[in-house]
Amino acid sequence: MTLVQGMLLKNVLLIDPSRQLEYQGDLRVQGNTIVEEGKSLSSQSNEDLIDGTGMWVVPGLIDMHTHMRDLGQRDKEDLHSGTKAAAAGGFTTVIAMANTEPPLDGGAIFAMYLQRIRERAVVDVLPVACVTKGMRGEELTNMVELSEAGAIAFSDDGVTIQNMAVLRRALEYVQLTGKLIISHAEDQDMVEGGVINEGFVSTRMGLPGRPAAAEAIAVARELELVRMTNSPYHFTHLSTARAVELIRQAKRDGLPVTADATPHHLSLSTDAIVEFDTHLKMNPPLRDEQDKQAIIAGLIDGTIDAIATDHAPHTRLDKSGMFAECPVGIIGLETAFAISSKALLNKLGRLKFFALFTINPARILDLPEPSLQRNSPASFAVIDPERIWTYDPLEGFSRSRNTPYAREQFKGKVVMTVHKGNRVYEDSAFKERRERVGTHEG
Amino acid sequence: MKAPSLATTKWRNEAQLTENATILEDLIAEKCDQDEFTPRIAQVKGKIMSEQTVTAEASASRLEAFTRAFNRGRQHWRTRQHLLDTDDLTPGELASITDVATEAKKILKAGDAPLSVLHTRTIATAFYENSTRTRSSFELAARRLGATLLNLDVASSSVVKGETIIDTSKTLLSMGVQALIQRHSASGSARQMARELGDRLHLINAGDGWNAHPTQALLDYFTMSEVRGSLNGAKIAIVGDLKHSRVARSNIRLLTRCGAMVHTAGPPTLTPIDLGKMGVIVHSKVEPAIENADFVMVLRIQLERQKQGLIPSIGEYRRLYRIDSARMRLAKPEARVLHPGPMNRDVEISDELAECSEKSLITTQVTNGVAVRMAVLYLLLGE
Numbered sequence: 005m006t007l008v009q010g011m012l013l014k015n016v017l018l019i020d021p022s023r024q025l026e027y028q029g030d031l032r033v034q035g036n037t038i039v040e041e042g043k044s045l046s047s048q049s050n051e052d053l054i055d056g057t058g059m060w061v062v063p064g065l066i067d068m069h070t071h072m073r074d075l076g077q078r079d080k081e082d083l084h085s086g087t088k089a090a091a092a093g094g095f096t097t098v099i100a101m102a103n104t105e106p107p108l109d110g111g112a113i114f115a116m117y118l119q120r121i122r123e124r125a126v127v128d129v130l131p132v133a134c135v136t137k138g139m140r141g142e143e144l145t146n147m148v149e150l151s152e153a154g155a156i157a158f159s160d161d162g163v164t165i166q167n168m169a170v171l172r173r174a175l176e177y178v179q180l181t182g183k184l185i186i187s188h189a190e191d192q193d194m195v196e197g198g199v200i201n202e203g204f205v206s207t208r209m210g211l212p213g214r215p216a217a218a219e220a221i222a223v224a225r226e227l228e229l230v231r232m233t234n235s236p237y238h239f240t241h242l243s244t245a246r247a248v249e250l251i252r253q254a255k256r257d258g259l260p261v262t263a264d265a266t267p268h269h270l271s272l273s274t275d276a277i278v279e280f281d282t283h284l285k286m287n288p289p290l291r292d293e294q295d296k297q298a299i300i301a302g303l304i305d306g307t308i309d310a311i312a313t314d315h316a317p318h319t320r321l322d323k324s325g326m327f328a329e330c331p332v333g334i335i336g337l338e339t340a341f342a343i344s345s346k347a348l349l350n351k352l353g354r355l356k357f358f359a360l361f362t363i364n365p366a367r368i369l370d371l372p373e374p375s376l377q378r379n380s381p382a383s384f385a386v387i388d389p390e391r392i393w394t395y396d397p398l399e400g401f402s403r404s405r406n407t408p409y410a411r412e413q414f415k416g417k418v419v420m421t422v423h424k425g426n427r428v429y430e431d432s433a434f435k436e437r438r439e440r441v442g443t444h445e446g
Numbered sequence: 447m448k449a450p451s452l453a454t455t456k457w458r459n460e461a462q463l464t465e466n467a468t469i470l471e472d473l474i475a476e477k478c479d480q481d482e483f484t485p486r487i488a489q490v491k492g493k494i495m496s497e498q499t500v501t502a503e504a505s506a507s508r509l510e511a512f513t514r515a516f517n518r519g520r521q522h523w524r525t526r527q528h529l530l531d532t533d534d535l536t537p538g539e540l541a542s543i544t545d546v547a548t549e550a551k552k553i554l555k556a557g558d559a560p561l562s563v564l565h566t567r568t569i570a571t572a573f574y575e576n577s578t579r580t581r582s583s584f585e586l587a588a589r590r591l592g593a594t595l596l597n598l599d600v601a602s603s604s605v606v607k608g609e610t611i612i613d614t615s616k617t618l619l620s621m622g623v624q625a626l627i628q629r630h631s632a633s634g635s636a637r638q639m640a641r642e643l644g645d646r647l648h649l650i651n652a653g654d655g656w657n658a659h660p661t662q663a664l665l666d667y668f669t670m671s672e673v674r675g676s677l678n679g680a681k682i683a684i685v686g687d688l689k690h691s692r693v694a695r696s697n698i699r700l701l702t703r704c705g706a707m708v709h710t711a712g713p714p715t716l717t718p719i720d721l722g723k724m725g726v727i728v729h730s731k732v733e734p735a736i737e738n739a740d741f742v743m744v745l746r747i748q749l750e751r752q753k754q755g756l757i758p759s760i761g762e763y764r765r766l767y768r769i770d771s772a773r774m775r776l777a778k779p780e781a782r783v784l785h786p787g788p789m790n791r792d793v794e795i796s797d798e799l800a801e802c803s804e805k806s807l808i809t810t811q812v813t814n815g816v817a818v819r820m821a822v823l824y825l826l827l828g829e
Contacts, residue, residue: 202719203719203720204719204720204723206718206719207718207719207720207721207723207724208695208723208724209633209634209657210633210634210654210655210656210657210658210692210695211633211634211655211656211657212656213718213719279634279637279641280633280634280637280638282638321610324610324612324642325610326611326630326632326634326635326638327632327633327634327638328632328633328634328655329632
């Protein structure tokens with residue numbers, strides 16, 4: 005991580021969803037701020053000149069759903085390795101879920117987590133706090149205290165609050181904070197120990213299934229509570245066609261609901277699950293092809309507002325257990341852009357596509373909108389849209405390697421990430437090119 | 447070929463001889479007149495010696511047939527490393543199991559002494575889930591072939607101390623075990639283990655969760671083939687808890703490939719979704735499934751399914767799905783019934799049907815189980 009004293013990015017495509025603006029131009033950074041943008045800026049002596057011909061520059065991406073672990077699970081990930089992985093994916097802000105070990109359900113542990121963030125993180129980490137103590141779905145946490153301490157939102161992600169009276173109280177009480185609740189919506193009784201989507205694949209492999217209806221049922225009843233309380237509510241990692249349809253209708257009805265989906269749910273379906281590969285076990289599970297298509301359609305028509313990774317690191321040992329018994333989830337920060345762009349970039353166009361990673365999550369979470377405008381923080385990602393590359397998790401920054409995308413070839417790669425003026429990630433080939441050209445011109 | 451077979455038959459005849467001699471000695475002791483009996487002893491000894499020769503020759507020819515069957519089959523098995531399920535067995539592999547198992551069964555029936563065809567092999571069993579018959583059956587099969595057998599006592603093993611099953615297998619591998627017979631409650635455990643171990647060891651799946659139990663399916667196939675010959679076109683009904691049954695899945699995969707028409711029947715709550723896509727005709731009522739069937743395979747119903755809310759009561763289950771002589775009348779007159787065991791008599795199968803020797807193949811299945819497992823072990827491990 006090096007502080008950029010001064011930097012001039014020349015001949016890049018500036019893509020700024022906050023202004024619905026994209027144009028070929030230059031961007032000048034001094035210290036931690038974007039000081040100038042425009043066409044044909046002239047180079048100054050005290051700055052690095054980077055020829056960015058063919059590159060895109062986008063405001064730093066936001067990931068609304070990550071598991072940064074740390075605390076008692078540093079063997080899976082810590083706030084340094086996790087944020088390094090985020091930086092490699094072009095993210096300068098990540099939302100960290102509260103199901104840490106122990107969970108972030110009280111002022112003391114929350115303060116300790118914030119301290120770890122200050123000491124270890126290389127990009128912004130905004131932690132979520134639990135809705136209920138111990139995520140047991142019974143008693144509310146001190147939401148106001150946690151909000152004042154800096155909780156960005158509240159969520160018992162990983163489990164669903166099963167008792168609707170408890171969730172109702174949470175939705176009422178959270179109004180004192182002005183924050184929103186993020187829901188992992190899946191009826192726990194219906195799930196009954198299921199490990200993959202219930203369907204032909206679970207039948208064939210003899211695995212207990214999680215029915216798609218479990219998600220739709222939870223979404224439907226939670227929407228009724230939103231209707232009742234009018235509290236802002238966010239559904240994370242939608243995976244089924246029915247849930248998308250319910251949320252589409254709720255938005256039409258004017259309910260304050262938003263939603264995100266993961267890169268894996270828009271790129272893989274149950275058909276991908278072969279031979280008990282534990283890297284294809286996630287929660288919610290991969291669903292059928294028609295569900296996958298519904299997620300994509302939801303992202304295109306705006307029913308789903310954002311893409312979030314649900315980055316869920318687990319050690320090799322965790323994932324080498326038996327399929328039915330091992331923990332759920334995959335890492336996703338370093339591949340999020342590449343996977344999502346393959347499925348969506350052509351359909352959405354650049355501005356709408358990057359909105360899913362920038363202004364949309366910012367609006368949902370009430371954060372300043374990432375922008376490339378003059379005087380904005382110098383937080384942005386440089387992307388080489390033509391770069392063909394093969395993903396190797398062994399070369400990644402996450403402490404864990406649990407991904408089904410190992411050895412997958414992608415087009416388009418984040419090659420440099422700058423966070424508040426700090427170069428927090430740089431692709432080696434890009435660095436080589438920058439230094440060669442820089443020396444030549446300097 | 448002759449020499450080892452004589453050596454092995456010697457064991458049995460020596461035992462007989464010793465027994466007869468003891469009886470004679472007792473008689474002698476009673477009469478206290480040794481002279482009178484000495485010629486008689488010689489006479490009996492002579493008779494035994496001639497019987498021994500006849501027995502040895504018959505036994506040797508059975509062994510020879512067994513070995514010949516193996517030699518015919520081994521070409522089909524040369525590339526096979528593991529037996530994980532029935533879905534990837536080639537017709538050649540399947541035919542050679544039948545071939546070798548047929549000869550193995552003759553050896554078992556005759557009560558021949560254990561062979562020594564696998565005397566250089568070490569086989570371990572690791573049953574992480576309770577089993578009596580499958581484990582005993584494998585154990586007998588391995589001993590009958592002369593293999594060294596190691597039974598991992600899971601209850602007192604390091605698994606209880608927190609070792610992963612992969613480490614347990616690697617430990618066995620390092621000790622020189624050539625084959626591992628594994629049962630585990632997690633579906634896919636055999637396949638995952640095979641992926642870890644690669645070609646360093648032969649893995650035989652003795653049951654993984656709800657997924658597969660290939661030797662059970664093979665012995666069922668063998669048993670039905672003995673009765674009917676080819677199963678092509680046969681109607682086979684599988685009745686009971688299909689959702690949780692590895693026996694059902696392995697049988698479906700095998701029997702559909704053999705051209706059998708497989709019909710299933712079970713409560714909707716115990717029938718997994720989209721089962722029909724496995725190539726079977728799914729019924730919720732038992733009658734259409736067994737109507738005109740050649741074979742009816744009854745699955746075990748776990749009594750805890752009631753507590754899980756999957757069936758309202760054992761009584762209702764019995765009323766709707768129990769296979770008994772009355773229901774068997776819907777099937778073909780010559781139809782036979784199978785059960786993988788252990789049975790809940792008078793729950794999924796009536797006591798009288800289970801005991802009916804004309805209808806029930808259940809005890810044959812058990813005998814055939816040893817023969818089929820001998821065939822599998824020999825074909826995988828033989829030289």
